[in-house]
Amino acid sequence: MPVVLISSLALLGFGGFFGVVEVATTAFAKALGVPGKIFYPLSLCAVGSFIGGILYGRRAWGLPLRRQFLVVTGVFFASTLLFFFVGGLWGLALFCFLSGGMSAPTIIISMGLIExxxxxxxxTESMTWGLVSPLVGMALGAAVAGPVVDWAGPARAFYGVSAFGALTFAVAWVGQAWLAPPSPQGIRTVR
Incomplete structure (x- = not known):
């Protein structure tokens, strides 16, 4: 089913973002000599998601779900570009907060599309694919980030955040035609 494949691949990329953030943030804080302060950027990712979920859920959006999916993943990708400019722990915390703000809306919309x-x-099977994909992405992101930290340093590992953000947006963009609801005749309508 195309919607399951598209949602799952997008959520895999989204999970990859979190895998890279966890590994790279830990290494970055250690390199700065403040390993105990990794709490701030990582917790602000969760706080951003919490606030993003509340703000998204507070209103009825006029766009179809597939267009919301494109917009939210586009904003998420744009926010990951900030990670190219990580210079200190507090800037990293702000970037984590902003990118984390797209977390809950992306998951909500993905599950809404599947439903x-x-x-x-x-x-049930389709929702399971959607819910497991971010976990697989987290494992993949962490597995990629570790060697990059060892080879090029923690700041360069954050480039993986943007790579996974690009994957998430690209899948949402390419998948737009398959996310259109079928017409009564069973033909997908693309608007």
Whole structure:
């Protein structure tokens, strides 16, 4: 089912972002000599997600879910570009907060797309794919970030954040035609 594949791949990229952030932030704080302060950027990622989820859920958006998916993943990707400019722990904390703000909306929209486009008998299996994908992405992101930290240093490992952000947005963009709801005749309508 295209919607499951698209949502799962986008969420895999999204999870990769978190895997890279956790490993690179830990190494970055150690390199700065403040390993005990990794709490700030990592917790601000979660706080950003919390606030993003509340703000997203407070209003009814006028766009179809697939367009919301494109917008939210686009904003997420744009926010990951900030990681190219990581210079200190507090800047990193701010970047984590901003990118984290797209976390809950992306997951909500992805699950909404699956729920609205998958036949009821396949819904549980489809949701499971969507929920497991970020975990696989986190493992992949962490596995990639570790060697990059060892080879090029923690600041360069943050480039992986943007790579996973680009993957998430690219999948949402390319998948737009397959995320359109079918017309009564069973043909997908692209708007």
């Amino acid at each position: 609205s486009l998958v036949a009821k008998p396949r819904l």
